[in-house]
Amino acid sequence: MIRALLFLALAAGAVAYTYWVYVRVELPVPGARRLAAARAAALVLVLLLLFDPKLPSPGNGAQSGPWVLLDASLSMSATSVEGVSLWERARTRADELASDGYRVVRFGGASEAERDLDVPAGSLSELTPSLQLAAESGAREVVVLSDMRFDDAVALRSALQLLPLDVRFESVGASAPNAGVRSLTVSDVRRPTDAPVAEVEVFGGVPGDSVEVAVWEDDREVARAWVAAPSAGRATRQTIPLPPATESGRTRYTARLVDAADAYPDDGMAPAYANIGHEEGGIVLVSLTPDWEPRYLLPVLQEVSGLPTSGFLAAGDDQWVSMGRAEDRAGPVDSTTVRTAAASATVLVVHGLGAEHPEWLAALATAPGRHLTFATDRAGSGLLGIATGEPEDGEWYASPDVPVSPIAGSLSGIDVQGLPPLGTLLTPDQRDRGASLNVQRSGAGAPTTALVLDDHEEGRRVVALASGFWRWAARDEGRAAYRQLWSAVVGWLLADQTVTTAEPRPLRRVVARDTPVEWGLGGLDGPVGIVVSRGDSIVSDTVFTGPGTVSSSALPPGEYSFTALSGADTVSGGRFDVASTTDEMIPVPFESSSAGGTSGPIADLSAGIPLRTTPWPYLAILLLLCGEWIVRRRSGLR
Secondary structure, eight states: OOHHHHHHHHHHHHHHHHHHHHIIIIIIOTTTTHHHHHHHHHHHHHHHHHOOOOOSSTTTTOOSOEEEEEEEEEGSSSSSSSSBBBBHHHHHHHHHHHHOOOOOEEEOOGGGTTTTTSOOOBBBOOOHHHHHHHHHHTTTEEEEEEEEEOOTTTHHHHHHHHSSEEEEESSSSSTOOOEEEEEEEEEBBTTTTSSOOOEEEEEEEESSSSSEEEETTTEEEEEEEEOOOOTTEEEEEEEEEEOOOSSSSSEEEEHHHHHHHSSSGGGEEEEEEEESBBBBBSSEEEEESSOOOOHHHHHHHHHHHOOEEEEEEEEEETTTESSGGGGGGOOOOOOOHHHHHHHHSSSSEEEESSOOOOOHHHHHHHHSEEEEEOOSSSHHHHHTOEEEEEEOOOOEEEESSSOOOTTTTHHHOOOTTTOOOOOOEESSSSSSTEHHHHHHHHTTTEEEEEEEEEEETTEEEEEEOOTHHHHHHHHHHHHHHHHHHHHHHHHHHHHHHOOOOOOEEEEEEEEEEOOOEEOOOOOOEEEEEEEETTTEEEEEEEEOOSSSSEEEOOSSSSEEEEEEEEETTEEEEEEHHHOOOOOOOOOOOOOOOOOOOSHHHHHHHHHHEEGSSSSSHHHHHHHHHHHHHHHHHHTTTT
8 A cells, every 4th residue: 555655646746747847847839738748657657667566467367378497407417316317307297298288498597508408508596586487477387397406495485485376396306316526625835745735525425424535636546535425405625635746837636536426427526726836826036146135035025925935046957946945945846847836926036137038037027917026237127128227336335315115114214324235236227217225336426226116007016226135134233124125025016916917827727617717818918819729629719919807708617728829929828627516416405395385365465467577668658758759849849
């Protein structure tokens, strides 16, 4: 009653306002009252659509015939105890009902492209929206063919109470035995000789029993463990220690069920990638020249940032020696391992960048991201976009004149008196560009820049133009200043949280099923070709325009390799997976007997067809507004 009175009041207000506008505001023209009536009718129809009343159903209350709602979600591809596909059983039953006059409608979250496929492909078993659609279309009898694993069980119980539908559930195999691996994570390790740890999450099985899980490193089984089967609708996590990996770099692991009763094999395996020899997302220091700086800098960076740190020193042809604490050091590694670590670093520190450098390291040092670079000559600084002169020897003392910069507040408290001098200096052509620390030759003369801060769209970069900062840390009176300086630098670098990648690669190495693949294109401005292959077959060959992040279409589950091309040059490559596992088999089968009936006063009051589902109000509004506009123009009104 209140709803009806509110509608009448709003409708009366709309009509009165319309007539007042045409009588008092608009110019007097012939037919003004008819124009007002047309506009008022359109406004009232809009109000009706907002209030959405129910229209009486014609005849005996059934506008359309009975419906069959066929579950087309992925869980329907499971196999029953008898060895028959649930989907085939449901399709056979649906065909029988269709021959009796039932209308077959699929549900289960399939995309537009998948709805016409004769296979279950949806990834979300929500029945409530389909029941609402059936009720709004005038159906009064609905048969649901499903394995009864619904994601919206709570909403479904309410809908069965409210909707004027006679719903009959026919289960086609909710008791099919199944166990699955929901997820797998493997920890990164700093040294190739360290043992990673796997964490596996399983579901299904017989509650109170156990399921056996094997962990594989590529094509080699490395561990097995028994995991307690959880109760229905839940998952269990367990940690599994693994042996050291056979190779350093980015390694692929998989967790697989062993001899488990599995009606749905697709969720019996889960992949993961681990970084062996470094921890992804930390600070990586790459030194091209022997020097004391990395020895003092690495522990300070780890302490002030809280991030894991890794260091590598060039030691000859494709040979690198790890740096850092004794327990973190490993044996010699190749440039592939160092490049992988540097490309995935949150902060990349390049020490000794000059005329002689690996091309891949120069590409990473100039790519988007957060970088701290120590240049040794004008070629190295020029590579970073800073023009300087040749290195100048001398004793360069820190100046008490701190230039205005984002880290000026952190540096203003440093007592420069008594600090040892720095070594060689690259004098920049533009001395005020990004200056954050000034030095003076022999403590006198004009200040010049020793540390440059560069904030750009793709990230942040700090360039050290002087050498010998380690001298501060080597003396008691300079250790606090050394820590304060690099703490301010790292804090500024990490303050920019923009997601960037050093080179083109997938943002996630394991992509969820039915999810677009997101790519970070690094700092390449021109066209970037991404070639995705599966085995020996090319799956896609797409050209994107960088820099930034882009998405490509979803791929079927499986293991893929990719190659990124800039022109004819290969700039990166690697592997990624599209997971086959799904949560479709986790929900507890729905008990229709506990949902209650659909008869009663609520269902009777809800009977009828919602106004918004009929086409004539929209057509009437269009005709009224168009007709009013035409007559207004012909009458001389704007």
